[in-house]
Each structure stands twice: as structure tokens, then as C-alpha cells.
Amino acid sequence: MAVLSQLTLEKLHAAALDPGLWPEALTEVADAVGAQGAMVHAMAPDPRDSVLHVGRLDPDCDRLYMQQYQINPMSMLLMRRRPGEILPTMSQCRQELRRTAFKADILTPQRIEEITNLLYGGWEDVLTGGFGFCLNAKGAETTAGHLAKVAEAAPQLTLALDLARHLNGTARRNWSAMLETMDAAALLADAGGRVILANRYAERLLRRGHWLRVHAGRLQASRAADEAKLAAAIRTTVLAPVTQRRRSRLSLRAVGNEPPCLAVIAAAPAIPVAEFGLPRPAALLILRDPSPRTDPALLRSLFGMTESEARIAAHIAGGLSLGAAAQRERIAHTTARTHLQAAFGKVGVHSQSALASLLARLPESD
Structure with a gap:
């Protein structure tokens, strides 16, 4: 036997x-x-x-x-x-x-x-x-x-x-491909905060270092006051028994005057560390950049806007008023309004707030 x-x-x-x-x-x-x-x-x-x-x-x-x-x-x-x-x-x-x-x-x-x-x-x-x-x-x-x-x-x-x-x-290739299809900053980290994989949006956000950064291979909050709660949320998510795993949400404040970044942390079981081939639980972090930069080229591609319409819409999505957008583009206020109304029709909204809300959910340019 x-x-x-x-x-x-x-x-x-x-x-x-x-x-x-x-x-x-x-x-x-x-x-x-x-x-x-x-x-x-x-x-x-x-x-x-x-x-x-x-x-x-x-x-x-x-x-x-x-x-x-x-x-x-x-x-x-x-x-x-x-x-x-x-x-x-x-x-x-x-x-x-x-x-x-x-x-x-x-x-x-x-x-x-x-x-x-x-x-x-x-x-x-x-x-x-x-x-x-x-x-x-x-x-x-x-x-x-x-x-x-x-x-x-x-x-x-x-x-x-x-x-x-x-x-x-196989798992690394699959996770890497999946992360790259996501339109938000997303990364995988182990219980100690070691970054295993990150998509291009996450890498860009980490390089900016306003809310999060990587130090010695470990994920850290840019503000010391947020560091303990970030580490605890990742560790708890990774190490919790399967039946007790829950998503958590954190608000990470910036080192400057920018608004906070929302982080959603969920369990991602069986994530391998490349060198060792032993899978172990990890955390999936999805990060919402509070100051996204809408690409006019993306608006032209998705909604058929003209160059002028796309630039005005991008300014509105970035938080500018119509008057400030007109000044930025060096055009008359009435001309800017005409472009904005055309953008409303192509997107299917009727207000600046609705336009900004929709465009804020679009991916950043690559």
C-alpha cells in the first residue's frame, strides 16, 4: 500500500x-x-x-x-x-x-x-x-x-x-493580464505590504507618491498617520480565514493639498511570489486617483468630439469652471459654452456635474 x-x-x-x-x-x-x-x-x-x-x-x-x-x-x-x-x-x-x-x-x-x-x-x-x-x-x-x-x-x-x-x-501571467485590463490603478500585495504586481495606472500613481509609495519593495502610505491603518487593512485582509474575508475601504490623504485617494482592499487568494513558486494569499488594492487627467484624444475616440469640444470637456472633468476653461483655451465664454453644449449632446448628459462625473470614471491615457 x-x-x-x-x-x-x-x-x-x-x-x-x-x-x-x-x-x-x-x-x-x-x-x-x-x-x-x-x-x-x-x-x-x-x-x-x-x-x-x-x-x-x-x-x-x-x-x-x-x-x-x-x-x-x-x-x-x-x-x-x-x-x-x-x-x-x-x-x-x-x-x-x-x-x-x-x-x-x-x-x-x-x-x-x-x-x-x-x-x-x-x-x-x-x-x-x-x-x-x-x-x-x-x-x-x-x-x-x-x-x-x-x-x-x-x-x-x-x-x-x-x-x-x-x-x-500561469497565475502570475493571468493576474498580470487581468490587472492591465482594469481602468483603475490596481496592485497585489502580500501580508507584509510587499508589492507583487501592479498595473500601469498603479505604477504611475506610486511614482507620483502623493498618497502611496513603495519603499524597500513595501507599500507605504505617504502620510505617517495613514501608515498603520493601511498596513493593518492589508494584513487583516490577507490573513483572515476564507469565510471571514471582507472588503475594506480606506481614505488615504495626500502629502499636499490634493483630495484623498480611496482604496478598496479585497482578498486575492493564491497569488504566487515569482521566485519561489509557493502560492500564498494576497490583497488586491484598487485605488481611485482623485485627480484624474482626462485625455481629449480619448474623448474624441469614444464620443466623436471635435478637438475643441474634447478640450473643453476635459477641463470640466478636471474641475475647472466653464469660464476658467475658456480662459485656459483663450477663447470667448460663448464659444466655450457652444463647445460644451455639443459635448453634452455627444455624451448624453445635460449638466456640467453629470459630464464631470461620467468622465471621471474613464481611464487615464496610457
Whole structure:
């Protein structure tokens, strides 16, 4: 009988696409190979970009590990080993682990006496990674049998990560194409605010830096007073259980005198980080630029306006009065009114406010 049942394999393959399913899949794999708990880990050069999914392990210890202990005697050993190797890591680092804070804070509280690692080599720019299986004292007494089960399951486990890596590229291409079809600034960010993908409108808005900017790869509010609520909204959206995910709305104030930017934040599950191929939840941010610039060429294309009509309509959409628009174009007020009335007819509205409201929803020029 195979070590991994058909149901467990199906859960592994599902987890390759939906990161919310990793805990259940890893728990079943741990049971199948006789382990206390299991993990899948991709250790990045920047520890903040590393990925960890676990089954039946202490979440507090997991968070502490990601924050402080990714570099430890065992990970240093694994960085020197080859993909595909299966090894009982703790027993090979016993002396180095003695009296370390890592052992005291991570291993001892969970009663972990051995960790078996199956190394994966398909990710780019990853220091080390793959599956890890934690054994308690009883499990460590039968390490040989456990290693045999891991070896038998290794092809299926590796295939699950191959699938995750493949889906990574497909998902990124699909999300990138979808974001580019949107007429609003839109981007994807992980729980820590790292920008994963952004469309051209979002990149333009971020470059302006009036409401949001990117610092060290992380999304930040331009005003310090908005930073905490932005970070909390993204983190809550990403980390909330699937059944509790809700959209949130934020008003982000500008550093200057411009009106605030409205941000709608929603969950976007299974967004991969390119280098590692392990999908994880992300947040989709849709940003409404409060000071859009309507392109007269777009108005000519969409509504058949003349050049003069389009320029007057664009000024109205930008918040100018008809008199100010006439002065800007250096034409008589009556001439400007004639152009505006023609624009009303072509758009199908009857007031300046209706025209401005409709045109404000059009995309900016590329």
C-alpha cells in the first residue's frame, strides 16, 4: 500500500494552488510518514520574503522562527546539501544546536527531537527549501522507518512542489493580464505590504507618491498617520480565514493639498511570489486617483468630439469652471459654452456635474 493515499495526494495538489489548504495537507502527510508535524519552507535571501506553511505545529513558534531563527545550524547545513537529499537534520547538528536560543525557543517548546528534511531544488533564488517533518521522542526512536516512508513519498511530494512552481508562472501571467485590463490603478500585495504586481495606472500613481509609495519593495502610505491603518487593512485582509474575508475601504490623504485617494482592499487568494513558486494569499488594492487627467484624444475616440469640444470637456472633468476653461483655451465664454453644449449632446448628459462625473470614471491615457 502506498504511503500517501489518493485523498492525501489530491489535497497536496490542491494546496499547490490554494495556500489555505497546506495545513490540512501537511497534517495528513505527517500522519502518513509517522511525524508529529510537517512543513514546507522556501528560505529567501531576504528573510522577510521567505514562505512557510505548516501542519500541526505551534503557530507562535512558527511566527518566531520566521522573524528570528531562519538562520540556524540546521538551515546552514541544508544550504550545503543537494536537492533531492533526505536527511535527519537535528542528529547531524546536535553539537551546534546545544544551548542555542533557537533550540530553546523553537524546538524544545514543541518537544521536537528530530527533523527530517526532503530538499527541493526547483525554485530560483532560494537559499534552501522543501519539506520538513518533525518527530517527537517516540518518533525519533524509529527514524529509520520514518526515513523509508519519506523516501517512498518523495516523488509525490516533489511533484506537488513542481505543480506549485508551474501554477506560479500561469497565475502570475493571468493576474498580470487581468490587472492591465482594469481602468483603475490596481496592485497585489502580500501580508507584509510587499508589492507583487501592479498595473500601469498603479505604477504611475506610486511614482507620483502623493498618497502611496513603495519603499524597500513595501507599500507605504505617504502620510505617517495613514501608515498603520493601511498596513493593518492589508494584513487583516490577507490573513483572515476564507469565510471571514471582507472588503475594506480606506481614505488615504495626500502629502499636499490634493483630495484623498480611496482604496478598496479585497482578498486575492493564491497569488504566487515569482521566485519561489509557493502560492500564498494576497490583497488586491484598487485605488481611485482623485485627480484624474482626462485625455481629449480619448474623448474624441469614444464620443466623436471635435478637438475643441474634447478640450473643453476635459477641463470640466478636471474641475475647472466653464469660464476658467475658456480662459485656459483663450477663447470667448460663448464659444466655450457652444463647445460644451455639443459635448453634452455627444455624451448624453445635460449638466456640467453629470459630464464631470461620467468622465471621471474613464481611464487615464496610457
